[in-house]
Amino acid sequence: MWFIIGLIIGFSALGLFWLFKNKKFNLTWYEWMIGIIGLSLLFFTIQNFFGSLAEFEPKAAYMFLLVTGLPAVILLAISWQLVTRRIKAKS
Amino acid sequence: MNSFHSMVSRRDFMKGLGIAGAGFGSAAVIPRVFHDMDEVIGSPQGVHPKNPWWVKERDFLNPTTEIDWARMQRFEGGKYNPMGSLTLENQQKINAETSASRKKALLENAPGKTLRDFSLNMSAVGYATTGPWIWGPYVKRAGVKGYFLGEQDSIMTPEMLGVPRWEGTPEENARMMRSVFQFMGASEVSFGQIIEDSTKKLINLSTSDYGPDMRIVFEDVNKAYVVDDNRPPPLTTGKMVIPNRCKSVIVFKIRQSQEMTKKGNGFIARAGSNKAYDQLAITNYRVKAFLNGIGYEAMSGGTYGITCARPGWGTLFGLGELARTQQLIAPTEGPVMRSTAIMITDLPLPVTNPIDAGTNKFCHTCLKCAQICPSGAIYMGKDPDFIQTPLDHTGGVTGYPADQLKPELFNNSPAYKRWPLNHFACRSYWAINGASDNWCIGACVFNKFDDSTVHTLVKGVVGTTSVFNSFFTNMDQAFGYAHQPEEDWDNWWDEEHAVTSMPFTNY
Numbered sequence: 001m002w003f004i005i006g007l008i009i010g011f012s013a014l015g016l017f018w019l020f021k022n023k024k025f026n027l028t029w030y031e032w033m034i035g036i037i038g039l040s041l042l043f044f045t046i047q048n049f050f051g052s053l054a055e056f057e058p059k060a061a062y063m064f065l066l067v068t069g070l071p072a073v074i075l076l077a078i079s080w081q082l083v084t085r086r087i088k089a090k091s
Numbered sequence: 092m093n094s095f096h097s098m099v100s101r102r103d104f105m106k107g108l109g110i111a112g113a114g115f116g117s118a119a120v121i122p123r124v125f126h127d128m129d130e131v132i133g134s135p136q137g138v139h140p141k142n143p144w145w146v147k148e149r150d151f152l153n154p155t156t157e158i159d160w161a162r163m164q165r166f167e168g169g170k171y172n173p174m175g176s177l178t179l180e181n182q183q184k185i186n187a188e189t190s191a192s193r194k195k196a197l198l199e200n201a202p203g204k205t206l207r208d209f210s211l212n213m214s215a216v217g218y219a220t221t222g223p224w225i226w227g228p229y230v231k232r233a234g235v236k237g238y239f240l241g242e243q244d245s246i247m248t249p250e251m252l253g254v255p256r257w258e259g260t261p262e263e264n265a266r267m268m269r270s271v272f273q274f275m276g277a278s279e280v281s282f283g284q285i286i287e288d289s290t291k292k293l294i295n296l297s298t299s300d301y302g303p304d305m306r307i308v309f310e311d312v313n314k315a316y317v318v319d320d321n322r323p324p325p326l327t328t329g330k331m332v333i334p335n336r337c338k339s340v341i342v343f344k345i346r347q348s349q350e351m352t353k354k355g356n357g358f359i360a361r362a363g364s365n366k367a368y369d370q371l372a373i374t375n376y377r378v379k380a381f382l383n384g385i386g387y388e389a390m391s392g393g394t395y396g397i398t399c400a401r402p403g404w405g406t407l408f409g410l411g412e413l414a415r416t417q418q419l420i421a422p423t424e425g426p427v428m429r430s431t432a433i434m435i436t437d438l439p440l441p442v443t444n445p446i447d448a449g450t451n452k453f454c455h456t457c458l459k460c461a462q463i464c465p466s467g468a469i470y471m472g473k474d475p476d477f478i479q480t481p482l483d484h485t486g487g488v489t490g491y492p493a494d495q496l497k498p499e500l501f502n503n504s505p506a507y508k509r510w511p512l513n514h515f516a517c518r519s520y521w522a523i524n525g526a527s528d529n530w531c532i533g534a535c536v537f538n539k540f541d542d543s544t545v546h547t548l549v550k551g552v553v554g555t556t557s558v559f560n561s562f563f564t565n566m567d568q569a570f571g572y573a574h575q576p577e578e579d580w581d582n583w584w585d586e587e588h589a590v591t592s593m594p595f596t597n598y
Contacts, residue, residue, distance in 0.1 A: 044544070051543030056353050059571030060543075067570075 001050055005043055031082050038075030045069035137266040139443045140279045140409055143547070145554030146422045147447045152289065154406045154445035155452070156413045159477060160289045162506035166399050168295035169303030169325065173514035174522070175500040176485075176493035185489055185522045193525035196357075203357025203580035204525070212358040212526065216365035229372045230393030235301055235319040238393045239331040241379025249386040256386020261441040268440070271381050272343050276374040278424070281443040283340040283408040285333075285435065290340070290407065293400040294333070300395050304328040307397055311335050315390050331397070337388055339440040340433050341378075342404045344411075344421065345371045347429040349540065350583070355574040356528035359583060364527065367429030368394050375432065382436055391434040398433055399502050405431035409443040415454040415461060416469055416531045417512040422448040422550065425537030449553040449560075450537055454510070457564045460531040468516035469531060475510050479503040486516030488523055533574045536567045 019025040052061035196204035302325025318329040351363020382389035402419040411421035461469035467486040479498040501514035
């Protein structure tokens with residue numbers, strides 16, 4: 001699982017780097033912050049979801065989806081919306 | 092802890108900086124520097140159990156459980172009888188009811204209580220209905236000598252081989268014994284000592300396995316020996332002799348299946364603990380044979396052993412801390428172990444210090460185990476104290492309440508600060524249930540391993556501060572950490588079981 005998460009992080013970082021370099025893309029400090037917190041929370045959720053299932057604790061697994069997974073998705077959505085709306089407003 | 096020079100270990104150094112806790116794992120790879128050969132030989136590395144960073148080491152014989160050694164007395168293990176508070180007539184009635192409730196469950200094919208569950212339970216420890224206190228085929232057949240001293244007659248000793256016995260420094264011996272024990276089925280070891288007026292009092296006067304007339308005595312002799320009249324237990328009469336010169340004690344722990352623990356009660360849940368009991372006997376005789384093979388004495392028991400203070404030895408010498416349930420909670424597997432046990436030897440060994448992982452403190456406010464216990468056996472008071480189970484705390488669910496408890500029958504010593512356990516109440520539930528249960532261990536906040544990273548985070552915080560203890564108890568309940576639903580217990584029969592993770596999940 002960590003190998004797959006590592007691959008996702010690697011490709012995401014590569015994609016971001018490509019956007020920065022070729023599309024003159026930039027992020028404000030708070031977009032960075034919200035995005036990083038959201039992504040960390042998402043990975044925390046994924047790890048604990050599968051970890052809880054391995055521990056014979058299915059209810060705890062689904063609680064992780066709700067308690068940490070949902071805020072993670074919301075934070076990532078906020079970060080994405082902030083960026084797209086800022087770019088739209090500029091153009 | 093013995094060492095030739097005063098050294099700051101890498102771990103202590105990191106703790107001192109205060110950054111180990113922050114998880115700067117990369118800093119922890121700083122290699123340790125030895126300045127001379129004395130330091131190499133005297134290295135304490137590998138002597139103390141390998142604990143996570145949040146576990147603090149305490150001073151020698153100063154565990155998180157306060158002990159009044161002056162009041163401590165050696166226990167008559169041979170008289171251990173959790174049902175002894177009842178009249179003999181009522182004990183017989185309960186035994187009859189236990190058989191009846193077992194038969195009823197088997198006929199109803201109740202989850203976890205089918206015939207195959209019962210057979211799994213029996214075969215895991217190799218016992219059926221004969222002799223409730225003699226566990227496992229090895230303990231049954233070895234006799235008192237085999238039980239106490241191991242396979243002495245069939246082991247090639249250095250004398251027979253014409254070679255000198257193995258010699259090593261205490262630290263080398265400690266590392267060697269950790270490897271041996273872990274190879275033979277134990278999950279971790281620590282090292283203690285027989286000390287007059289303190290730890291010596293934790294050795295029983297007799298064993299639960301062989302009854303009150305098979306005495307455990309210390310004598311000024313060179314070799315350990317057994318006097319045995321060969322009568323069946325609990326009538327066996329004689330003595331098991333520990334030479335006074337044998338001071339080293341190896342404390343080891345045997346895990347039990349986490350999965351079975353999660354099944355609450357029923358025969359299938361008991362199969363997990365029974366298998367670990369058998370492993371206890373197996374590890375005991377294997378390691379005694381190893382020590383004889385390198386030229387040293389080794390004395391221990393089989394299943395119940397020569398001490399009833401098994402969590403006590405673990406608490407005193409750094410395997411964990413005493414819990415509200417009177418069990419040991421280890422920093423890694425919590426209470427998911429069947430037992431800590433001890434082996435006395437003349438092999439020179441160092442001593443390890445007690446630890447503080449914040450778990451004993453956590454038990455002050457958690458109470459999850461006490462709330463789930465169906466028999467009310469677990470003390471509900473907040474703080475531990477120098478007390479016995481109150482005489483009017485008859486508890487129990489048998490319908491045959493004791494007029495007055497006899498805590499002395501289950502070593503309810505008031506010589507250490509703890510939450511007293513009502514063994515009568517606990518045992519009474521087993522009687523009506525037809526099998527022992529895992530409700531308390533299965534409910535414990537610390538019964539999780541580290542599959543989920545959140546547990547490492549929680550344990551780290553608990554080991555550092557007690558401020559969030561109540562919050563973590565509430566979160567544990569809110570997230571629904573609990574036993575498996577009863578209807579899922581029998582899924583085990585159709586599932587794949589990972590063989591590669593055997594040492595982790597099975598013991």
